[in-house]
Amino acid sequence: MAPRRCNALGGLTPRKDFVAGLIAVTYFLHPADTRIVTTSVNATHLNVLWGEIMRFVQTSKFPLRVEDGGPFYCTEQNIRKVVKGQMCPVSYLIGRVSAKSEGMAGHHATRTLAMIDECSGSDDEVFNQMETWAKKSLYWGNPLKNTGRFHAEVKAGDLLAH
Amino acid sequence: MRPNLDGEFDLLKLAKEFWPTVHLYSKQREIIQSVMYNDKTVVVAGNKLG
Numbered sequence: 001m002a003p004r005r006c007n008a009l010g011g012l013t014p015r016k017d018f019v020a021g022l023i024a025v026t027y028f029l030h031p032a033d034t035r036i037v038t039t040s041v042n043a044t045h046l047n048v049l050w051g052e053i054m055r056f057v058q059t060s061k062f063p064l065r066v067e068d069g070g071p072f073y074c075t076e077q078n079i080r081k082v083v084k085g086q087m088c089p090v091s092y093l094i095g096r097v098s099a100k101s102e103g104m105a106g107h108h109a110t111r112t113l114a115m116i117d118e119c120s121g122s123d124d125e126v127f128n129q130m131e132t133w134a135k136k137s138l139y140w141g142n143p144l145k146n147t148g149r150f151h152a153e154v155k156a157g158d159l160l161a162h
Numbered sequence: 163m164r165p166n167l168d169g170e171f172d173l174l175k176l177a178k179e180f181w182p183t184v185h186l187y188s189k190q191r192e193i194i195q196s197v198m199y200n201d202k203t204v205v206v207a208g209n210k211l212g
């Protein structure tokens with residue numbers, strides 16, 4: 001049985017948005033229906049993550065943009081997948097900013113990934129809504145508060161060891 | 163021993179293939195591996211470290 005949760009590291013600054021951007025793009029490369037929703041406390045912070053995402057799209061050894069012959073149709077904080085010349089009606093990699101979890105529910109698909117940046121500032125309801133559909137979740141941020149969902153997740157530590 | 167990826171891509175291998183000049187250090191690889199093998203990954207930075 002796979003471990004349910006891993007508290008990846010503490011006390012370090014591993015260029016989190018850089019790694020998160022790489023994870024978003026590589027996870028989205030899978031041919032199966034995939035939905036990835038990224039969110040942060042505000043649009044400015046989300047721009048940092050999306051800067052990393054688009055950097056990986058642009059610097060890939062193999063073309064990723066549709067214009068270059070790749071599978072990704074990119075618009076503002078929204079990437080759709082083109083499969084066999086047709087836009088996949090299901091898959092997307094999107095950015096959403098929400099104060100109270102509006103638009104965070106209902107992103108069901110075969111493969112789903114919820115990504116929350118600057119978690120200390122995110123409302124607990126954002127976590128709750130995203131966990132209704134996300135099969136995988138990546139939460140990251142600085143420990144700025146000693147209350148709330150992110151604090152509880154960090155304190156919980158690894159639930160199961162590898 | 164790592165659990166089976168069950169049809170999922172190895173994101174680290176994919177990263178190496180698509181961005182061969184990008185070097186990931188151990189903690190960065192750990193985050194990616196955690197996303198591959200776990201349902202939930204929580205990454206906390208040191209306070210005020212960015």
